[in-house]
Amino acid sequence: MDQWTGFVSWLEQRLTQPLPGYEAQKRMMNVNRPDGREAPPHARKSGVLLLLYPDGGDLQLVLIERSADGGVHSGQIALPGGRKEDTDVTIVDTALREAAEEVALNAHKVTVIGQLSCLYIPVSNFEVTPVVAFAAEAPKLIASEAEVARILRLPLSTLFSRKEMVDVRASGLDIVIHTIAYMMDDEQFIWGATAMILSELEAIVAEWKALNATA
Numbered sequence: 001m002d003q004w005t006g007f008v009s010w011l012e013q014r015l016t017q018p019l020p021g022y023e024a025q026k027r028m029m030n031v032n033r034p035d036g037r038e039a040p041p042h043a044r045k046s047g048v049l050l051l052l053y054p055d056g057g058d059l060q061l062v063l064i065e066r067s068a069d070g071g072v073h074s075g076q077i078a079l080p081g082g083r084k085e086d087t088d089v090t091i092v093d094t095a096l097r098e099a100a101e102e103v104a105l106n107a108h109k110v111t112v113i114g115q116l117s118c119l120y121i122p123v124s125n126f127e128v129t130p131v132v133a134f135a136a137e138a139p140k141l142i143a144s145e146a147e148v149a150r151i152l153r154l155p156l157s158t159l160f161s162r163k164e165m166v167d168v169r170a171s172g173l174d175i176v177i178h179t180i181a182y183m184m185d186d187e188q189f190i191w192g193a194t195a196m197i198l199s200e201l202e203a204i205v206a207e208w209k210a211l212n213a214t215a
Contacts, residue, residue, distance in 0.1 A: 004054045007208060008113060008134050014204060015114025015132065024203040025119060028163075028195035030179030039120035039127035046126045047088075047095035048081030048194075050201060051110060053135040058155040061198075062141065063190070064102060065149040077152065077190045079197065080105070083126065091115075095131035103151055104142040110135045116200050121193045130197045154184070160202045166191065 022037045051062040068075045080099040088094040092112055099105040116130040143151050162183040167176050168191055181189035182198065190198065 004059065007059075010208060010211075011132070011204070012113040014207070015116070019117050020200050020203040021117040024200040025117065025196040028180055028182070028191070028199040030177050030191075032177070033179075034122045037120070039118070040125075043120060043125055043127040045084040045091060045094070045129070046082055047084060047091040047093075047098065047129045047131055048079035048197070049095040049099045049105075050079060050116070050130055050132045050197070051099065051105070051135060051139065052132070052156075053138055055138065055153075055155065058157050060138070060153045060155055061159060062103065062139070063152040063154060063194075064143070065152065065188075067147055067149050075149070076192065076194070077184070077188060078194050079130070081128070091129040092131050095129070096133075102144045102147050104144075105139060109139055116197060119193055119196055128193060128197070130200075132201075152184075156201075156205060158185075159190075159198070160205070164189070168192075 049062075052059045054060075062080065063077055064080055066076050066078055080102045081095055082098040082102075084091060084094040085097070088097060092115075096105070096107040096112075100107060110133040112131060112133045114132050116132060119128050119130070120126070121128060138153075141151050143149070159182055163180055164183050165178065166181045166189055167178055169176050179191050180195070181191035182195055183189050
């Protein structure tokens with residue numbers, strides 16, 4: 001973990017400063033997507049968790065493949081998360097609770113280090129807050145049988161290295177979406193709101209790399 005201590009400390013401080021925001025998010029946005037910078041007053045709140053942990057010379061990110069339930073996000077690669085409940089005091093509580101429900105994450109084993117920019121998802125009317133957390137070692141996770149088809153752990157260097165244009169038939173919608181996506185080794189891909197959220201993380205990681213390249 002020692003080699004990542006500096007990065008985590010830097011990231012925690014960086015997330016308190018102005019973020020790349022929509023300019024970074026829209027790099028992974030399909031051209032026909034409605035502008036998501038402003039959520040309407042009636043938007044529902046939700047939180048997702050970007051859980052990072054060290055593995056050798058890279059950082060791993062935890063993602064999930066959602067169960068094929070016929071919903072608008074059915075079968076998609078996503079971040080653990082969901083809607084804010086009345087029992088959640090903060091959106092951080094939401095992200096951690098949802099991660100506990102979906103992948104059995106022990107919240108006491110992770111450290112929350114900040115948040116990325118909110119993103120509005122018109123198709124589901126959610127305003128999503130991405131919460132960034134760090135675990136000192138690989139967390140023990142179990143997929144929820146009802147919600148999660150499988151858990152994925154992807155190194156950031158691999159995740160951000162390959163992008164392609166793809167055609168997606170969105171679940172529950174009779175349309176084909178032409179969009180840029182992060183490609184995975186098994187030819188699955190990450191697109192939509194999850195890709196837009198990850199694009200902001202990619203921009204911030206690039207800042208860290210640039211700083212270290214000139215140090």
